[in-house]
Amino acid sequence: MQQGFGFIEIKTSGQTADKTGETNLAATMAAKSQSDVFVVFDHVQKSYDGVSLVVKDLNLSIGKGEFLTMLGPSGSGKTTCLMMLAGFETATNGEILLDGRPINQVPPHKRGIGMVFQNYALFPHMTVGENLAFPLEVRGMGKTEREAKIKRALDMVQMGAFANRRPAQLSGGQQQRIALARALVFDPKLVLMDEPLGALDKQLREHMQFEIKHLHESLGITVVYVTHDQGEALTMSDRIAVFNDGRIQQLAPPADLYERPDNSFVAQFIGENNRLEGTVEEIKGGRALVRLGTGELIDATPVNVQSVGQKTLVSIRPERVEFKPDLLPADAHMIDAEVIEVIYMGDLFRTVLKVAGHEDFVIKSRNTLGQRVLTPGEKIRIGWAPADARALDPI
Amino acid sequence: MADLTAAAPAAAAAATAASAATLTTADGRPLKAALAAAQARAKRRAFLLVAPLLAFVVLTFIIPIGQMLDRSFHHDGFSANAPAVSAWFAENAQGTEPDEAAYAALAEDFKAMRENRTAGEAGTRVNYTLPETRSLFTKTARNADDLAPPFKEAFLAIDDRWDDAAVWQAMRSSSSAYTADFYLAALDMERAEDGSIRRVEENGRIYIYLFAKTFLVSALITLICLLLAFPVAHLLATLPMAKANLLMILVLLPFWTSLLVRTTSWIVLLQGEGVVNELFIALGLIGAEGRLQMIYNQLGTIIVMTHVLLPFMILPLYSVMRVIPPSYARAARSLGATSWTTFRRIYLPQTLPGIGAGSLLVFILAVGYFITPALVGGADGQLISNLIDFHMKNSNWSMAAALSAMLLAGVLVLYWLYDRLVGIDNLKLG
Numbered sequence: 001m002q003q004g005f006g007f008i009e010i011k012t013s014g015q016t017a018d019k020t021g022e023t024n025l026a027a028t029m030a031a032k033s034q035s036d037v038f039v040v041f042d043h044v045q046k047s048y049d050g051v052s053l054v055v056k057d058l059n060l061s062i063g064k065g066e067f068l069t070m071l072g073p074s075g076s077g078k079t080t081c082l083m084m085l086a087g088f089e090t091a092t093n094g095e096i097l098l099d100g101r102p103i104n105q106v107p108p109h110k111r112g113i114g115m116v117f118q119n120y121a122l123f124p125h126m127t128v129g130e131n132l133a134f135p136l137e138v139r140g141m142g143k144t145e146r147e148a149k150i151k152r153a154l155d156m157v158q159m160g161a162f163a164n165r166r167p168a169q170l171s172g173g174q175q176q177r178i179a180l181a182r183a184l185v186f187d188p189k190l191v192l193m194d195e196p197l198g199a200l201d202k203q204l205r206e207h208m209q210f211e212i213k214h215l216h217e218s219l220g221i222t223v224v225y226v227t228h229d230q231g232e233a234l235t236m237s238d239r240i241a242v243f244n245d246g247r248i249q250q251l252a253p254p255a256d257l258y259e260r261p262d263n264s265f266v267a268q269f270i271g272e273n274n275r276l277e278g279t280v281e282e283i284k285g286g287r288a289l290v291r292l293g294t295g296e297l298i299d300a301t302p303v304n305v306q307s308v309g310q311k312t313l314v315s316i317r318p319e320r321v322e323f324k325p326d327l328l329p330a331d332a333h334m335i336d337a338e339v340i341e342v343i344y345m346g347d348l349f350r351t352v353l354k355v356a357g358h359e360d361f362v363i364k365s366r367n368t369l370g371q372r373v374l375t376p377g378e379k380i381r382i383g384w385a386p387a388d389a390r391a392l393d394p395i
Numbered sequence: 396m397a398d399l400t401a402a403a404p405a406a407a408a409a410a411t412a413a414s415a416a417t418l419t420t421a422d423g424r425p426l427k428a429a430l431a432a433a434q435a436r437a438k439r440r441a442f443l444l445v446a447p448l449l450a451f452v453v454l455t456f457i458i459p460i461g462q463m464l465d466r467s468f469h470h471d472g473f474s475a476n477a478p479a480v481s482a483w484f485a486e487n488a489q490g491t492e493p494d495e496a497a498y499a500a501l502a503e504d505f506k507a508m509r510e511n512r513t514a515g516e517a518g519t520r521v522n523y524t525l526p527e528t529r530s531l532f533t534k535t536a537r538n539a540d541d542l543a544p545p546f547k548e549a550f551l552a553i554d555d556r557w558d559d560a561a562v563w564q565a566m567r568s569s570s571s572a573y574t575a576d577f578y579l580a581a582l583d584m585e586r587a588e589d590g591s592i593r594r595v596e597e598n599g600r601i602y603i604y605l606f607a608k609t610f611l612v613s614a615l616i617t618l619i620c621l622l623l624a625f626p627v628a629h630l631l632a633t634l635p636m637a638k639a640n641l642l643m644i645l646v647l648l649p650f651w652t653s654l655l656v657r658t659t660s661w662i663v664l665l666q667g668e669g670v671v672n673e674l675f676i677a678l679g680l681i682g683a684e685g686r687l688q689m690i691y692n693q694l695g696t697i698i699v700m701t702h703v704l705l706p707f708m709i710l711p712l713y714s715v716m717r718v719i720p721p722s723y724a725r726a727a728r729s730l731g732a733t734s735w736t737t738f739r740r741i742y743l744p745q746t747l748p749g750i751g752a753g754s755l756l757v758f759i760l761a762v763g764y765f766i767t768p769a770l771v772g773g774a775d776g777q778l779i780s781n782l783i784d785f786h787m788k789n790s791n792w793s794m795a796a797a798l799s800a801m802l803l804a805g806v807l808v809l810y811w812l813y814d815r816l817v818g819i820d821n822l823k824l825g
């Protein structure tokens with residue numbers, strides 16, 4: 001596994017370098033448009049044990065008012081980055097800037113960063129009101145001002161009636177709201193959230209996503225959000241940083257990330273994805289022809305391939321695969337497929353196909369009026385627009 | 396959706412209507428009875444499982460404590476062996492001068508006591524109330540044959556103390572099997588000749604002083620234990636597992652060594668010619684003549700008992716601290732609290748159940764601790780338990796029982812106070 005990822009880095013280094021250059025530019029421009037840069041990670045590295053790096057050379061600028069999500073598999077270093085920003089871990093190397101100031105030497109309580117923890121970390125021996133009063137008390141705020149702020153914060157999360165309850169007397173979702181209110185009550189400019197919705201059920205999670213997003217917009221705060229859940233990341237973020245193995249694999253707005261993944265890891269990690277292995281046969285006019293192991297030819301957009309003869313992994317989203325030839329460009333290549341299984345999912349059909357010897361090719365077709373429903377065993381031909389297939393690095 | 400909301404109140408109304416009448420099961424039995432029947436079997440099984448332990452506790456704990464409490468106010472050594480004079484006391488009110496009838500009854504009792512050889516027993520009981528009366532009883536019993544009318548003169552011929560009002564008062568208070576005399580004595584009080592209660596003479600007052608000292612020393616030991624244990628427990632709770640385990644073994648080591656070995660080592664360390672004194676002299680902290688007296692006195696008791704009881708403080712603290720997630724402290728810090736404020740307002744309050752449990756444990760153990768003060772306490776390091784031991788050795792069971800009962804009451808009062816102040820459900824023993 002480790003070796004595999006090492007391989008990616010070597011093979012794609014040239015390509016990713018200018019790619020990241022490009023995205024960084026886009027990012028800085030996006031950041032500029034939302035006024036200026038607020039948080040900067042400058043060549044940050046982190047090691048816990050002095051043997052291995054948990055965060056390897058992190059470069060990231062977060063704009064004022066931006067909602068940035070760190071997304072990645074378990075152990076990829078997301079929490080570590082957040083903890084360095086909050087001040088609970090020190091960067092082994094590199095510099096973190098907050099509003100232009102280096103903060104490596106600033107203790108956590110002087111950073112003025114609001115934080116929402118995965119387990120909420122509401123103080124169990126204090127009531128909700130006391131929990132919210134805490135950050136204001138330690139700032140020496142007077143009682144009347146404090147109470148006004150607490151009331152406002154509680155109303156903001158629709159928990160005004162719960163000030164006298166203990167955290168243990170609240171449901172998970174209610175605790176989550178209080179944790180949110182507590183992180184916001186002292187008007188921080190930057191709020192960090194580490195998997196804040198991880199413990200909630202799906203429906204509540206979706207509702208809270210909406211509320212957090214809404215608060216972010218109405219308060220104009222900068223949010224750095226950590227999650228495992230790509231759906232959450234896609235719906236909430238201005239930009240998403242996909243982490244793997246201590247590095248940012250891609251930093252881009254949600255649509256870019258989903259539709260134009262930079263490498264196989266991102267393509268595989270975000271959303272459902274079909275992969276076809278092959279060799280580049282021809283690159284011409286921003287289009288590549290890839291010959292599969294079975295000898296068939298398919299179309300793709302070259303992303304991580306430069307020359308003919310290179311091995312590649314072509315990635316296609318299931319909803320972009322078409323089996324009705326009239327919907328495809330005239331010169332698009334089509335290949336044979338055999339229907340293995342059709343799963344009815346209400347709004348769409350998920351069909352598993354056998355393509356190029358693999359029985360895990362998935363297509364999704366909307367359940368519209370007059371949609372042709374495939375039957376298992378049926379032999380069809382499938383194809384796609386070249387722009388929807390991306391020739392990425394092989395794994 | 397509209398149907399649903401309309402249906403909901405109707406359903407609720409139906410439910411309340413049903414609960415107004417008694418609910419029954421499908422076959423018509425009342426629900427409560429059916430539930431009880433269904434649970435009876437499970438309850439029986441549960442009871443059978445705990446029955447052996449219950450029997451053990453009753454036999455070895457409840458019955459002995461009950462007996463102890465009984466002995467502390469019930470002693471029939473005199474009343475059973477001197478029934479005639481006891482009857483005379485019952486008929487004649489407090490303050491009546493003993494008349495010829497009283498002496499006659501006493502003579503009758505002495506003859507019976509001589510026959511049954513029980514004068515010592517009766518004398519012992521009176522002796523508890525008025526010292527040095529046992530010999531009077533045995534002497535009189537030996538000469539019981541000389542007792543002939545007029546009895547008063549006959550008694551005075553044997554010993555002239557027989558018209559002493561104090562003796563008669565002591566016999567009067569012994570004449571009832573149930574007595575508060577032992578509790579009075581345990582409170583440094585006694586009955587005057589006229590039956591009123593007064594404090595004993597200045598130099599005879601020992602118990603209240605000892606009780607106070609025991610509670611104070613125990614409180615001091617508890618405090619020292621808390622101060623020493625808190626950082627250790629915190630370290631244990633935050634250290635990586637492997638190191639924490641090693642430290643834990645060190646903490647538990649005292650448990651695995653014999654108490655006598657531990658105490659002996661402390662004697663070796665602390666005695667006049669001991670390691671600590673030699674070290675101080677070598678370091679020039681004290682002169683050779685100024686050797687510190689650190690053992691066979693109060694200081695020795697405190698040092699050694701602190702050591703013995705320290706694990707009882709560390710363990711509950713540790714078990715509480717271990718489950719406090721570090722995210723609380725982090726949350727507090729991120730909210731703007733300094734590390735001291737975080738400790739005082741977030742960490743410390745959450746360790747209260749451990750502090751409470753540990754303090755209660757150490758205090759209760761210290762209050763009843765007997766072996767350490769006996770071994771290293773010298774003259775001034777003795778606590779109330781050593782006095783209880785003394786009375787037990789002298790077979791004064793009633794006095795020992797009264798003192799123990801008062802100790803028990805004191806601890807229960809503390810327990811009650813703790814419950815009122817902190818709440819007993821806020822206690823974590825492990």
Ligand SMILES: Nc1ncnc2c1ncn2[C@@H]1O[C@H](COP(=O)(O)OP(=O)(O)OP(=O)(O)O)[C@@H](O)[C@H]1O
Pocket residue numbers: 048049054072073074075076077078079080081228
């Ligand atoms: N305090 C620590 N000491 C040593 N290693 C640590 C420590 N905290 C994290 N690590 C290691 O650092 C790596 C990254 O951890 P981190 O918690 O940042 O991952 P994450 O991306 O937040 O994962 P998850 O999604 O599971 O929360 C992991 O391999 C983890 O084992």
Ligand SMILES: [Mg+2]
Pocket residue numbers: 078079080194
């Ligand atoms: Mg994490």
